[in-house]
Amino acid sequence: MPDNHKKSHHGAHPSTAVLTRGFNPHLSVGSARPAVFRSSTYVFSSPEAAERAFDLTSGRVAAEPGETPDLVYSRFNHPNAEILEDQIVPLEDGAEWAVVFNSGMAAIMTALLSCLKPGDSMIYTVPLYGGTQGLIHDLLEPFGVRCVPVMAGRSDQIDQAIASTAGLRAVLMETPANPTMVMTDIRRAVAAASKLPERPVVMVDNTFLGPAFQHPLQLGADIVLYSATKYLGGFSDLLGGLALGNDSELGKKIRVKRGLHGNILQPDECWILDSRLPTVFLRMNRQSKNAQRIAESLVGRPEIRKVYYPTLFDDPEQIRIRLSQCDYSGAMISIDLHGGKPVAFEFLRNIQLARNAVSLGGVETLVCHPKTTIHSGLSPEEMVIAGITDGLVRISVGIEDWRDLLRDFEHALDAAKTVQLSETVPSK
Ligand SMILES: Cc1ncc(COP(=O)(O)O)c(C=O)c1O
Incomplete structure (x- = not known):
């Protein structure tokens, strides 16, 4: 039987990898499922390790190959976030990293603010989730970002906007669009963005079809965004958000911004969300x-x-x-x-x-x-x-x-x- 699935983690398919990677039972006294690590701070093995951990967490220095930085403080990172992030990566085709947030809005805001500063421009497709549209009007525009709407699904208009918007640093697409299901051609928007001398970051809110049915990173997008409150959480009982991608520098920027914004998902919620991924x-x-x-x-x-x-x-x-x-x-x-x-x-x-x-x-x-x-x-x-x-x-x-x-x-x-x-x- 032909087997076209992406494989990762010892050659395993995503549905196997999600259950077998990212968690070592021996670090949780042998428990088959991860423990919940309810601690806001972590004890350093030495003052030198503390200094190194701060340098790494703040992004001032890069980790050596194979180096695992000590945990510092749960606003930056904690074991349940790490386990969840490791386990979701194989579910998103083309992803190398994931960053978890306390809501979808937090993921969208933090990803955008990692790429945009006052004076920059971004393009976004409409219709768009109402909250995201509110974020654009009430936060990004007053912050000094020029936000240009384009009709979802109108590839010619999107090409034209990408080619002609000065200072373009981000393109945000929601496809299918909420609530009329209009679809935007991700591959084509990526191609238009790639023609610019400085390629804007292409982001896709994949909440409606991902991770099962649409794979924006495989189509060339840089960041996939989720309200994990929806299909990933799956039971209408938690709020969460995710950003995933494959450019490690971009992942690092988003992680550092998450530490500043203080919008990481709490350990208990990570544990619950983690238990929903295999299904x-x-x-x-x-x-x-x-x-x-x-x-x-x-x-x-x-x-x-x-x-x-x-x-x-x-x-x-x-x-x-x-x-x-x-x-x-x-x-x-x-x-x-x-x-x-x-x-x-x-x-x-x-x-x-x-x-x-x-x-x-x-x-x-x-x-x-x-x-x-x-x-x-x-x-x-x-x-x-x-x-x-x-x-x-x-x-x-x-x-x-x-x-x-x-x-x-x-x-x-x-x-x-x-x-x-x-x-x-x-x-x-
Ligand atoms: C497509 C889409 N993106 C983002 C969000 C925001 O997610 P959250 O409510 O988890 O912040 C929603 C919420 O309904 C949504 O439908």
């Missing part, structure tokens, strides 16, 4: 299969104006991008309902198995109304550009039996239909 491919495969079946079954329902799901793209360029950069389509669906907000709210009121909550990627199905929740901070113009309508409902599909979920949605659509009808029939 992330299993969960995402099941969630993606469920979502595809549900999305394709909802097509044709008269209450729905449009189902947004990658296998249902009708634009040839979007189909090309999907086929060229995604293994499977993932578990996020959006539906645009006729009748706007009252109908969308009636739909939400009538779901019984799925829950009306923001966030995504958990084993349980969550449904929300983007316009009044996750994207409510967007300006009316940004809302139109992003394609966020009054009737749009976003669904994060879990691992339940898809037939039960479909029945739940069909029942909620039947209920929403009564509002649609009362809106269209004039009262006497």
